[in-house]
Amino acid sequence: MRCRISYGGAVTTNPAAPRPALSPVDYGVGARFTLSVYDSDYVRIILDALAGANRDGLTIETSDISTFVGGTEARVLEFLREVIAAAAASGAHLSAAALLSRGCPGELACALPDGVAALGAEPVALAPTGVRARAHWSLYPLLDGGANGDHMSPIYAAIEDAKSAGVYAGSDHFATRLDGDLAEVLATAANGWIGVGGVVQHVTTHLTVSINSPSPIAE
């Protein structure tokens, strides 16, 4: 019941081994997020944003703490983009704390069958929203001892990709600052996570997005 890290592609130790066919649900692809609206009318704003979003192909469970969204990487990110953009259209200041995870189905216990390699996925592309978002973003390749590589190299590579995407806005303690259209911010974090997921089985990423803040922007 523990996570096993293995590698796909050129760095796999056994490239000829057959890989089981796994759905995104089997592979534990999904998000958990908390949408916080700094407005006394928050119930209406949040419920309207959730109700208006396309749920096709997704498993969605909302609790008093956060909302779980399971499905393909593309559908999960499209849903996050749609919900957050809809809430932002209210004009209220809001933050969204989102966790993306892949490679460990269920919750903490990892029940993937033995021999499952890191399972790649296509990068996501999200339609622009016209909403400016700023975010703190952290990426966690969860290696086991005995695997190849170190955990920081994939992080540095993802940051370089964020710079190429034009949404990198600086490095702070424990997090990278992103700034751009909400769609670009979400896609950059997601594509860092998906990219590492091609070589590390269990990968999570966290980002806290801030929109419509009245605070001065620290550059």
Add this chain to the structure above:
Amino acid sequence: MRCRISYGGAVTTNPAAPRPALSPVDYGVGARFTLSVYDSDYVRIILDALAGANRDGLTIETSDISTFVGGTEARVLEFLREVIAAAAASGAHLSAAALLSRGCPGELACALPDGVAALGAEPVALAPTGVRARAHWSLYPLLDGGANGDHMSPIYAAIEDAKSAGVYAGSDHFATRLDGDLAEVLATAANGWIGVGGVVQHVTTHLTVSINSPSPIAE
């Protein structure tokens, strides 16, 4: 400039090696958190909560996205407890998304000198607040390949500790649910993080705390 994982205590490969004296700042101990108040009077509530908290021994930097707090584990957690409890006393619904990190100073680059072992710290104990908090909590031991052990075992051990502390409320996708006095919830997450930090150098933990929610509680 990459993080090197090494082990202290019985599992170190070189227990006799001298360890450099490192301050919490050298070792990158700190938090980054976003306090979200679901109320149109949020500016006053947040600024009052931040202004009233004891900052002794802490480095605090607030931006438009989140607030960084650097210092010893005990002081960082006391500060979080004090700020969140003060905001909760307003009666407003709020959430706090907090990231705790240790073992990588600076931001993403890890500049610890070679030979630094995992540096233990005493568990924190926080005074009760009288504020009920519910949280989703995730713990990330960031091993490098070539280290000993796997990344899930320390997570399972921390969850068992949460059960012993009486604040474990269930396991959801990607996160453990905690429920109890805000002080107990924060201390449980922090002590899981500190505990893993005794054997793994770079460890982060994330928790999203919800207080005064009008939503029905899903058990």
